[in-house]
Amino acid sequence: MTIDELETPAVLVDLDVMERNLARLASYTRKHSLTLRPHTKTHKIPELARRQIESGAKGITVAKPGEARVMAEGGLRDIMIAYPLVTEAKARVAAELARDSAICVSMDSVEALDVLSQAGLAAGRRIGALVEIDVGFHRCGVDSPEQALSLARHAAGLSGLEFRGLMFYPGQLGKLPDEQTAGIADVNRCLTAHYEAFQNAGVEIPVVSGGSTATAYRSHEFAGVNEIRPGMYIFNDRNLVSLGACSLEDCALHVMVTVVSTAVPGRTIVDGGSKTFSSDRSKGEKVTYGLIREDSQTDFIALSEEHGHLDTTHSDRSFQIGERLHILPNHVCVTVNMHDQIYGVRGNTVEKVWQVKARGKVQ
Amino acid sequence: MTIDELETPAVLVDLDVMERNLARLASYTRKHSLTLRPHTKTHKIPELARRQIESGAKGITVAKPGEARVMAEGGLRDIMIAYPLVTEAKARVAAELARDSAICVSMDSVEALDVLSQAGLAAGRRIGALVEIDVGFHRCGVDSPEQALSLARHAAGLSGLEFRGLMFYPGQLGKLPDEQTAGIADVNRCLTAHYEAFQNAGVEIPVVSGGSTATAYRSHEFAGVNEIRPGMYIFNDRNLVSLGACSLEDCALHVMVTVVSTAVPGRTIVDGGSKTFSSDRSKGEKVTYGLIREDSQTDFIALSEEHGHLDTTHSDRSFQIGERLHILPNHVCVTVNMHDQIYGVRGNTVEKVWQVKARGKVQ
Numbered sequence: 001m002t003i004d005e006l007e008t009p010a011v012l013v014d015l016d017v018m019e020r021n022l023a024r025l026a027s028y029t030r031k032h033s034l035t036l037r038p039h040t041k042t043h044k045i046p047e048l049a050r051r052q053i054e055s056g057a058k059g060i061t062v063a064k065p066g067e068a069r070v071m072a073e074g075g076l077r078d079i080m081i082a083y084p085l086v087t088e089a090k091a092r093v094a095a096e097l098a099r100d101s102a103i104c105v106s107m108d109s110v111e112a113l114d115v116l117s118q119a120g121l122a123a124g125r126r127i128g129a130l131v132e133i134d135v136g137f138h139r140c141g142v143d144s145p146e147q148a149l150s151l152a153r154h155a156a157g158l159s160g161l162e163f164r165g166l167m168f169y170p171g172q173l174g175k176l177p178d179e180q181t182a183g184i185a186d187v188n189r190c191l192t193a194h195y196e197a198f199q200n201a202g203v204e205i206p207v208v209s210g211g212s213t214a215t216a217y218r219s220h221e222f223a224g225v226n227e228i229r230p231g232m233y234i235f236n237d238r239n240l241v242s243l244g245a246c247s248l249e250d251c252a253l254h255v256m257v258t259v260v261s262t263a264v265p266g267r268t269i270v271d272g273g274s275k276t277f278s279s280d281r282s283k284g285e286k287v288t289y290g291l292i293r294e295d296s297q298t299d300f301i302a303l304s305e306e307h308g309h310l311d312t313t314h315s316d317r318s319f320q321i322g323e324r325l326h327i328l329p330n331h332v333c334v335t336v337n338m339h340d341q342i343y344g345v346r347g348n349t350v351e352k353v354w355q356v357k358a359r360g361k362v363q
Numbered sequence: 364m365t366i367d368e369l370e371t372p373a374v375l376v377d378l379d380v381m382e383r384n385l386a387r388l389a390s391y392t393r394k395h396s397l398t399l400r401p402h403t404k405t406h407k408i409p410e411l412a413r414r415q416i417e418s419g420a421k422g423i424t425v426a427k428p429g430e431a432r433v434m435a436e437g438g439l440r441d442i443m444i445a446y447p448l449v450t451e452a453k454a455r456v457a458a459e460l461a462r463d464s465a466i467c468v469s470m471d472s473v474e475a476l477d478v479l480s481q482a483g484l485a486a487g488r489r490i491g492a493l494v495e496i497d498v499g500f501h502r503c504g505v506d507s508p509e510q511a512l513s514l515a516r517h518a519a520g521l522s523g524l525e526f527r528g529l530m531f532y533p534g535q536l537g538k539l540p541d542e543q544t545a546g547i548a549d550v551n552r553c554l555t556a557h558y559e560a561f562q563n564a565g566v567e568i569p570v571v572s573g574g575s576t577a578t579a580y581r582s583h584e585f586a587g588v589n590e591i592r593p594g595m596y597i598f599n600d601r602n603l604v605s606l607g608a609c610s611l612e613d614c615a616l617h618v619m620v621t622v623v624s625t626a627v628p629g630r631t632i633v634d635g636g637s638k639t640f641s642s643d644r645s646k647g648e649k650v651t652y653g654l655i656r657e658d659s660q661t662d663f664i665a666l667s668e669e670h671g672h673l674d675t676t677h678s679d680r681s682f683q684i685g686e687r688l689h690i691l692p693n694h695v696c697v698t699v700n701m702h703d704q705i706y707g708v709r710g711n712t713v714e715k716v717w718q719v720k721a722r723g724k725v726q
Contacts, residue, residue, distance in 0.1 A: 007452050007726040041668060063669040083634075083669060084623045086685050089370050108626040111684040132626075139670055140624040140632055147626075171667070260447045261503040263471040263495075263510075269503055271446075275700050276725050279642045304534070305404060305696060306426040306446060306725075307502055321474040322449050333668060337638050337701075340723040360703040360722075362639050362669075363370045 001350040003343070008258040008324065009272035011335065011342035015351060017252035018234060018344070025216060025233050026056030032220040037061050037080055037209065039231030042333045044358035045342075046074020048234065059102065061229045065093035066361030068103070074357065078102045080209070082167065082229060084112045084132070084140060090363070091119035094127055095160075104128025106167045106209075108142050113155050120160025128164035129155050130209060133194060135187045137171035145197035152203055165207030166194060167229075170222075174214035176243065176283050184215070188223040195224055214245045237332035238291050242283045253342075254293060254326040255335065257308060259319045268298070268319040270308040272327070278334035279303055290327040300327065364713040366706070371621040371687065372635035374698065374705035378714060380615035381597060381707070388579060388596050389419030395583040400424050400443055400572065402594030405696045407721035408705075409437020411597065422465065424592045428456035429724030431466070437720065441465045443572070445530065445592060447475045447495070447503060453726070454482035457490055458523075467491025469530045469572075471505050476518050483523025491527035492518050493572060496557060498550045500534035508560035515566055528570030529557060530592075533585075537577035539606065539646050547578070551586040558587055577608045600695035601654050605646045616705075617656060617689040618698065620671060622682045631661070631682040633671040635690070641697035642666055653690040663690065 003012060029036040038052045039061040049060050049071055059078030062068045068079050077100070084107040085091045094116065097103050105116055105127060113129060120127045131151045134141030142148050148166065155163040170187050172180065191208070198205050211219045211228025213236070219228045235253040236246040255276060261269035281287045289300040289308065297315035300308060308327070312318065319325070329335040336342060337359055344352030366375060392399040401415045402424040412423045412434055422441030425431045431442050440463070447470040448454045457479065460466050468479055468490060476492060483490045494514045497504030505511050511529065518526040533550050535543065554571070561568050574582045574591025576599070582591045598616040599609040618639060624632035644650045652663040652671065660678035663671055671690070675681065682688070692698040699705060700722055707715030 007450065009725050086621060086623050087370065108624050109684050112623075134627055138627045138630060139667060139672060140626060142626045143628065258449060260449050260475075261471050263503060263505045264497055264501045265506060267501060272725070274641065274643065274697055278637065279644075279697070280637065281642075304502060305700075309502060321472050334637055334642070337668075338723070339725065360701070362372050362635070362702065 002348045003256065003345055003350060004348065006256065006343065006350065008256050009276045010256045011339050012254055012256050012326070013235065013342060013344045014252045015344045015346045017250065021233055021236065021250060021252060022052060022055040025230065028217055029219070029228065030056060034219055034225070035227035037227055037229050038234065039082065039229050040067070040071060040358070042231040042234055043336055044070075044356045045354045046071055046076065046357060047354060049074065049076050052234070061231070062358070064361055064363060065090045066363050067358040068097055069093060070358040070361060072097045072101050076101065080130070080229070081105045084108060086112050086115055088115060088119065091115045092122070095119035095123035095125055098123060098125040098127050102128070104130055104164050106130040106132045108132045108140050108151070110151065110154055113151065113158060113161070117158035117160040122160075125160070127161045129161045130164050130167040130207065131155070133166055133168050133190070135168045135170055135190045136182050137169055139169065139171060141168060145194045148194055149197050149201055149203065152198070165205045165209065167207075167209040170210060170212060170215060174212060174243065184218060184221050191223045191225075213240060214243055216245070232332055235332045238328045238330045239283050248328070251328050253332050253336070254328055255290070257325050257327060259321055259323045259325065262319060262321055266311065266313040268310040268312050270310060270325060270327075271306065272308050273306045274303040275305045276335075276338055277303065277308070277327070277329050278331060278338060280331035280334050282330045290329050293326040293328065365711045366619065366708055366713060367711065369619065369706065369713065371619050372639045373619045374702050375617055375619050375689070376598065376705060376707045377615045378707045378709045380613065384596055384599065384613060384615060385415060385418040388593065391580055392582070392591065393419060397582055397588070398590035400590055400592050401597065402445065402592050403430070403434060403721070405594040405597055406699055407433075407719045408717045409434055409439065409720060410717060412437065412439050415597070424594070425721070427724055427726060428453045429726050430721040431460055432456060433721040433724060435460045435464050439464065443493070443592070444468045447471060449475050449478055451478060451482065454478045455485070458482035458486035458488055461486060461488040461490050465491070467493055467527050469493040469495045471495040471503050471514070473514065473517055476514065476521060476524070480521035480523040485523075488523070490524045492524045493527050493530040493570065494518070496529055496531050496553070498531045498533055498553045499545050500532055502532065502534060504531060508557045511557055512560050512564055512566065515561070528568045528572065530570075530572040533573060533575060533578060537575060537606065547581060547584050554586045554588075576603060577606055579608070595695055598695045601691045601693045602646050611691070614691050616695050616699070617691055618653070619687055619689050622684055622686045622688065625682060625684055629674065629676040631673040631675050633673060633688060634669065635671050636669045637666040638668045639698075639701055640666065640671070640690070640692050641694065641701060643694035643697050645693045653692050656689040656691065
């Protein structure tokens with residue numbers, strides 16, 4: 001099958017670029033002796049998770065127990081649920097999966113530790129527990145080394161789980177340079193304070209899990225980090241290009257759309273909107289919704305649910321009804337999440353049709 | 364089953380409110396002799412489309428042929444695809460469905476008319492064709508009465524389809540009053556110019572299809588409109604409240620979430636983010652991502668993919684880990700579209716579990 005035979009909108013992954021992205025980060029993590037545990041929220045496809053393992057990752061990361069279940073059913077045997085589970089039902093899923101797979105979970109509260117411990121006990125399993133610390137993103141994560149130590153000690157007193165170490169998400173580093181208020185040095189001051197408190201207390205920290213795609217190739221600059229959880233590096237996207245984290249040539253995923261209307265002067269309408277791309281915005285002052293590979297002078301200025309509004313007034317190019325365009329999305333994770341299937345292509349040949357099996361597993 | 368037994372995030376529809384919304388608009392359209400053809404993009408659930416028919420709608424509207432197929436399989440027999448179909452494959456789906464259902468399609472180009480005609484001919488069916496006109500939203504729709512008339516005449520010369528009338532989407536009226544540059548009077552000037560041109564040419568316009576939820580109860584003010592296609596009125600949402608198109612009491616759908624982290628001072632994190640709510644923003648200057656029913660002083664200030672970031676610094680309320688909150692989404696259509704199933708509830712009882720069957724039918 002060729003891409004010409006696909007209806008649009010269709011999400012196409014350039015396999016050559018994807019494979020290069022996988023190999024390069026695996027090589028970097030090997031060189032720096034970092035454990036690679038990719039976040040599979042970006043693709044939600046077990047086969048791609050297995051590809052990541054084959055190319056050098058030790059395990060994977062997911063956000064929800066439902067995603068963990070899909071990945072375990074797909075043969076993944078080492079899974080971190082990087083999300084606080086605070087209900088019995090969710091902790092029970094983690095414990096059930098721990099029968100066949102190594103499962104660890106991050107959290108920042110006594111409540112989450114207690115729930116996980118009970119589930120682990122009931123299933124006769126020990127689940128790994130990582131204490132999440134806030135290194136400046138101010139989302140989840142305890143606020144001080146004392147609190148982290150207190151949770152680690154609480155974990156040590158519980159059955160059904162095992163304190164595995166610390167995890168953090170440096171989301172504040174995924175901003176444009178002029179919007180950043182802190183850098184890796186600030187994160188390191190925070191991390192080092194934790195290491196000192198734990199050392200003084202005689203508590204070992206086997207794993208320090210950090211990282212994201214924005215800082216993936218600077219992971220060795222983070223003090224004491226021995227594991228990273230980047231997600232987007234497999235595909236990359238427009239916002240990562242804006243951050244300088246990759247180049248346009250590193251972007252493996254585009255959405256192929258068709259021009260459906262040119263009736264309004266200065267506008268071209270394509271058959272993908274917020275239900276195809278998501279409504280995630282571009283970084284920076286001028287907000288647009290994707291980069292059009294065929295014409296950089298045409299701006300993707302607005303989204304309806306099923307219409308993409310292109311402004312052609314600054315371009316010499318005119319578009320024809322029925323013409324196909326390839327658009328680089330702002331944020332690849334939420335774009336893939338809109339689709340039941342995506343396609344792996346090499347040149348014009350469709351080599352793979354992947355079901356996005358963990359899509360919609362919001363619980 | 365009660366809602367306490369559901370895991371979160373879970374989309375809950377208050378059946379009493381939904382039924383009131385359905386009855387009220389049906390009553391209004393009866394009073395004004397308007398054909399009601401609800402846009403089912405809001406719910407994508409055949410059972411709810413049938414409920415709309417039972418409560419007085421003549422037919423339904425969809426955006427894509429894939430959605431039309433799901434609705435036809437669900438027993439819907441009068442379907443408008445309010446979207447220009449410009450590929451053979453998509454027109455073929457419309458023509459196939461026309462064997463058992465009345466199908467009409469809107470378009471604004473000769474290309475779309477020709478594609479549809481060929482598909483209709485091949486299937487031995489006549490598909491209804493509506494010419495879309497631009498009344499000020501500047502998305503799709505021809506630019507002048509002359510162009511509309513030209514397309515109507517082109518349609519009259521084709522087999523496999525039948526000119527059914529005009530359709531428009533007055534999206535520019537779905538803005539906050541101080542952002543609006545035009546009103547219904549401007550739309551009416553545009554509509555009237557079309558009616559005159561068609562009358563002078565002796566071409567009848569059986570259907571004039573307009574309307575949206577934002578202007579649903581003002582539909583009788585639109586000159587010559589005899590059909591409306593509102594979608595959101597079944598559930599309503601926060602942005603419609605901001606527009607003054609409904610009240611908070613008319614909002615049938617909330618997302619039930621659980622507090623998963625309170626570790627960061629001034630923040631409460633819930634288990635729904637952009638993959639639960641979509642990243643559609645609120646209208647107006649201060650952008651937030653939903654209204655928290657339990658506390659209007661707490662702001663939903665940011666979204667990660669699976670985390671909702673609540674700012675509690677202006678509230679006296681503090682939230683506990685494990686506590687459940689109910690959040691009114693900004694835009695209900697894109698929220699429902701994130702979910703494989705949603706729940707119909709009365710009080711605390713879950714009466715219905717609906718699969719969102721047309722979700723993901725982007726083609």
